[in-house]
Structure formats: C-alpha cells, structure tokens
Amino acid sequence: MQNVYLDHAATTPMDPEVLEAMTPYFTEVFGNPSSIYSFAAKSRAAIEKARGQVAAALNALPEEIFFTSSGTEADNWALKGTFEKLSAKGGHIITTKIEHHAVLHTGEYLEKTGGAGVTYLPVDAEGRIRMEDLKGAVTDKTVLVSVMFANNEIGTIQPVGEIGRFCRERGVLFHTDAVQAAAQLDIDVKELFIDMMSLSAHKMYGPKGTGAFYLRKGLKLENFVHGGGQEKGKRASTENVAGIVGMGAAVEKMKARLSQEKPRLSTLRDRLINGVLKAIPHAKLNGAMGEERLPNNTNFSFIGIEGETLLLDLDAKGISASTGSACTSGSLEPSHVLMAIGLTHEQAHGSLRLSLGRSTTDEQINYVLDMLPPIVAKRREMSPVWEKFLEA
Amino acid sequence: MTYSEKVMEHFSNPRNVGEIKNPDGLGEAGNPQCGDIMKIYLKVRDDAGGSAVIEDVKFKTFGCASAIASSSMATEMIKGKTVDEAWELTNTAVAEALDGLPPIKMHCSVLAEEAIHRALSDYREKRGLAAVPIREHDHEHEAV
Numbered sequence: 298m299q300n301v302y303l304d305h306a307a308t309t310p311m312d313p314e315v316l317e318a319m320t321p322y323f324t325e326v327f328g329n330p331s332s333i334y335s336f337a338a339k340s341r342a343a344i345e346k347a348r349g350q351v352a353a354a355l356n357a358l359p360e361e362i363f364f365t366s367s368g369t370e371a372d373n374w375a376l377k378g379t380f381e382k383l384s385a386k387g388g389h390i391i392t393t394k395i396e397h398h399a400v401l402h403t404g405e406y407l408e409k410t411g412g413a414g415v416t417y418l419p420v421d422a423e424g425r426i427r428m429e430d431l432k433g434a435v436t437d438k439t440v441l442v443s444v445m446f447a448n449n450e451i452g453t454i455q456p457v458g459e460i461g462r463f464c465r466e467r468g469v470l471f472h473t474d475a476v477q478a479a480a481q482l483d484i485d486v487k488e489l490f491i492d493m494m495s496l497s498a499h500k501m502y503g504p505k506g507t508g509a510f511y512l513r514k515g516l517k518l519e520n521f522v523h524g525g526g527q528e529k530g531k532r533a534s535t536e537n538v539a540g541i542v543g544m545g546a547a548v549e550k551m552k553a554r555l556s557q558e559k560p561r562l563s564t565l566r567d568r569l570i571n572g573v574l575k576a577i578p579h580a581k582l583n584g585a586m587g588e589e590r591l592p593n594n595t596n597f598s599f600i601g602i603e604g605e606t607l608l609l610d611l612d613a614k615g616i617s618a619s620t621g622s623a624c625t626s627g628s629l630e631p632s633h634v635l636m637a638i639g640l641t642h643e644q645a646h647g648s649l650r651l652s653l654g655r656s657t658t659d660e661q662i663n664y665v666l667d668m669l670p671p672i673v674a675k676r677r678e679m680s681p682v683w684e685k686f687l688e689a
Numbered sequence: 690m691t692y693s694e695k696v697m698e699h700f701s702n703p704r705n706v707g708e709i710k711n712p713d714g715l716g717e718a719g720n721p722q723c724g725d726i727m728k729i730y731l732k733v734r735d736d737a738g739g740s741a742v743i744e745d746v747k748f749k750t751f752g753c754a755s756a757i758a759s760s761s762m763a764t765e766m767i768k769g770k771t772v773d774e775a776w777e778l779t780n781t782a783v784a785e786a787l788d789g790l791p792p793i794k795m796h797c798s799v800l801a802e803e804a805i806h807r808a809l810s811d812y813r814e815k816r817g818l819a820a821v822p823i824r825e826h827d828h829e830h831e832a833v
C-alpha cells in the first residue's frame with residue numbers, strides 16, 4: 298500500500314540533516330549555556346548561531362529573536378505580554394475569527410481575567426479580513442492587532458503588509474502568527490511592518506517543542522517566563538539547545554529551498570485542486586486561489602459526507618489527511634474557520650484538508666485523485682443528506 | 690481516540706445499506722448537536738399468529754464512523770426479530786455488540802436506537818396500533 302502523507306500543516310517529518318545538526322547537543326555538547334567554563338561556551342555559541350539563522354531568514358536582527366517552546370507559546374507571549382505592558386493605555390485587542398486557538402483562547406482568557414476588550418474581525422468568503430473592518434475597529438484604547446499571516450485550515454494569506462503599515466501609522470502594535478506561513482513563504486519583517494511574529498520549528502521539518510518569537514527592537518513587552526537570565530530574562534529557563542539548533546538549521550534549509558519548492562508545490566496544489574473539482578460533483582474549494590493561498594494547502598467540502606468517515610476511508614488507502622468536521626473536534630463543534638467563511642454545518646462536516654510538503658510527488662497526487670472520488674461516491678450513496686441535496 | 694476492530698469492520702463494510710420502497714415503517718433521527726442524520730426502513734411480515742417479524746431492514750446514515758457502524762450493527766440485531774423484540778434494543782446493547790465505543794461517540798449509537806423506535810412507531814401507526822412512548826435521550830454527552 299502507498300503511504301501518502303498529506304497533513305504537513307499538522308506537522309512535518311524531521312529533516313535528517315537537521316537531526317544530524319542537533320545530535321551532538323544531546324550528548325557531547327551538553328553544557329548548560331549559562332555556565333562559565335569554556336565547554337559551556339559551545340552551547341552558547343550554538344544558540345547564537347541559530348538565532349542568527351532565524352533572523353537572517355526573516356530580515357530581522359539576531360537580538361530580535363527569542364526562542365520559545367512552540368508557536369503557541371509565542372502567541373501567548375504576544376497577547377499577554379502586550380496586554381500586561383499596555384493595559385493602562387487601554388486594553389483593547391483586535392484579532393480575527395479565524396485565528397488559531399492559541400490566539401483565540403488567549404484573547405478569551407484576557408477578556409475573562411484581565412478585563413481586556415477583544416474584537417474578533419469577521420472575514421470574507423475566502424477568509425480574508427477587510428481593511429475597512431480593521432480601520433473601523435481601531436480605537437484610542439487599541440494596543441494590539443493580531444492577524445495570522447496565513448490560515449492553517451484554508452491557507453488564505455492575509456494582506457499582512459497593508460495591515461502592518463496601517464498599524465504602524467496608527468501607533469498600534471501588530472503581531473502575526475506565521476506558524477504556517479513561515480514554512481512556505483518569504484517573509485521580510487521590515488518590509489511588512491511586523492512588530493511581533495510567532496514561528497514553529499516542527500512545521501518546517503524541524504523538531505517539535507521549539508518555536509520562536511520575533512519582537513522588533515525597541516519594543517517592550519512584559520517578560521513571559523520568570524526565572525533566570527536566559528533570553529535576556531524575558532523568557533527564562535535553561536535553553537532547549539538541541540531544539541534551538543534544529544530550528545536554526547531547519548529555517549536556513551527551508552529558506553534555501555523556497556525558490557524551488559514554492560513553485561513546485563503550487564503546481565501540485567493546483568493540479569490537485571483542479572483534479573478534485575473536476576472528478577467529484579458538487580465539490581467546493583474552501584479558501585482563496587493562486588497567490589493568495591499557501592502553496593501547500595488545499596481544503597474542500599463535499600456536501601453529503603462527514604469528514605471523519607472520509608479520513609478513515611483515506612487512511613485505509615494509506616493517505617493521511619485532516620478535516621474540520623464537528624464529529625472529530627472533541628467539542629462536536631465544526632471548525633470555527635469554516636463557519637467564519639460562511640459554510641453551513643453540513644459543508645463544514647464534509648471538509649477535507651490535504652496539505653502538501655517536501656515528500657509530495659506527482660504520483661502521489663495521481664494516487665489521491667484515483668482514490669478520493671470513489672470514496673466520496675460510496676459514502677454519499679448511504680447519506681440521507683446527499684439524498685436531500687439531490688432532491689433540492 | 691481509537692475504534693474497536695468491530696467498529697472499523699462495520700464501518701468499512703456496512704450491512705443493510707440502502708432503502709426499501711414503500712416501507713412498512715420509516716424512522717428518521719437526528720442529532721441536533723453534531724448534525725447527523727439516520728434513516729431506517731423496515732419491511733414487516735405480519736404473521737397470522739400475531740407476531741410481526743422484521744423481514745428486512747435498511748439504513749442511510751450521515752455521520753461519523755461510529756454512527757455508520759452503529760446503524761449497521763443495529764440493523765443486523767433487529768433483522769428477523771419480532772417488532773416487540775426490536776423495540777427492546779438499546780443503544781448500549783448496540784455499543785456493546787461493537788466491542789464498545791469511545792465515550793464521546795456514545796451519542797452516535799443513540800441515533801440508531803431512536804431511528805429504530807421511530808420506524809417501529811411509524812409501523813404501529815400505519816397498522817392502527819396504539820403508540821408506545823419513545824424513550825427520550827438526553828442529547829448532551831451522556832457517557833462522557
């Protein structure tokens with residue numbers, strides 16, 4: 298049986314070269330970076346090298362990069378750190394309805410415990426915010442705008458540069474969760490007027506458990522983890538040296554491959570999209586098309602189908618995918634992103650995300666295009682919702 | 690969350706999928722929470738002795754693997770049984786026959802019980818028999 302991994306938006310396999318770069322830091326070069334002896338200086342140097350690698354990829358300065366345990370942690374830091382520092386000026390935060398839960402739930406937490414006011418901007422049918430909505434939402438009390446660079450479910454890329462410029466002019470801080478985007482796109486934090494940004498290593502063939510937070514020079518947030526002097530005392534705790542080294546190596550390699558990988562994936566993506574829309578009646582693409590979509594993301598809705606059944610049927614054929622169906626969510630709520638772009642419950646139920654990556658080949662796309670249509674047909678055959686849809 | 694082999698087997702090869710033309714009983718149940726729908730069709734043979742037997746049963750289900758496996762198993766369990774025996778089928782019996790369901794997926798088996806009860810009620814109504822009240826289920830996650 299084929300083994301076709303199409304869930305790169307969830308996580309990616311570690312690049313063997315990245316692993317190789319990390320390995321010595323588990324065993325031989327184990328010194329605590331905070332120690333004084335020369336042996337420990339090697340660990341320190343490794344961290345600083347990684348910081349430089351991440352900074353270079355983003356056109357940032359090394360001192361603007363702070364390592365964290367995850368993208369989620371960086372999101373938490375951006376919201377809580379800004380709010381705590383600036384709540385006296387007004388505790389208003391603007392974000393969107395389609396953020397990752399790391400931002401949404403942090404926003405809700407600050408509303409509940411800190412008295413923050415949070416505005417959740419709506420998005421259009423393709424998942425983009427409207428600049429007028431953002432402009433209309435900013436008040437004198439607004440301290441932070443947090444809009445994700447590109448959405449993890451539907452792949453829609455936001456007008457980040459425009460948002461950044463507007464925020465800079467209004468004197469409001471701008472944070473973007475680039476956990477998905479940073480693995481797929483060239484990002485220049487200066488050009489895009491980004492003040493804060495969250496990154497994660499495991500979405501870009503690096504290790505799980507390592508993330509980074511970009512904080513523009515000169516900006517002051519509340520420290521996030523209190524303890525020793527690591528990460529300039531802003532994010533204390535003994536550094537995850539191997540993980541940090543892995544993140545540096547992963548970012549550098551990702552960046553070097555981008556000019557080839559981006560067009561390659563975009564072509565595969567469009568072939569998959571067009572193939573699915575052609576082969577499956579009443580299939581719907583969720584999210585934007587072309588340049589405004591992540592090169593590795595596809596997301597469909599098949600009316601009359603429930604997503605969990607689709608995933609299990611695909612799994613039986615060796616294909617790993619993901620869905621926004623209520624039946625798989627644990628809370629039995631459909632994906633908030635799909636609801637925000639205006640899908641019905643039933644359309645969200647029948648959603649399927651196939652996210653491509655380095656291992657994805659032409660043959661794999663052919664294989665999916667062979668396997669998927671009969672699976673959808675078989676499950677529709679037994680679906681009263683499909684029956685009703687056909688009658689209508 | 691993982692499903693038992695039995696669930697996966699019934700999910701992959703569901704029994705009794707389809708419809709019955711002019712059914713003697715038709716029942717539909719939906720889960721307001723996750724939006725799933727199950728339809729049950731019955732063909733009943735009324736014997737002279739008064740014991741009505743479910744000669745054939747078919748289902749159509751929109752829902753997760755647990756819902757489809759429950760439909761498949763439940764229809765197998767009532768096929769060939771009398772309508773009175775079928776009435777006694779509970780969702781827990783269906784879940785047990787499937788070697789258990791994950792707690793958050795128990796409500797999907799409730800759908801099967803309810804759809805069968807509705808189909809049996811429809812049958813009784815068509816035959817002019819007195820209605821039997823349907824056991825109400827709390828649609829919150831009862832087993833969680």
Ligand code: FES
Nearest residue numbers: 624723752753797
């Ligand atoms: S049918 Fe929705 S969880 Fe089972």
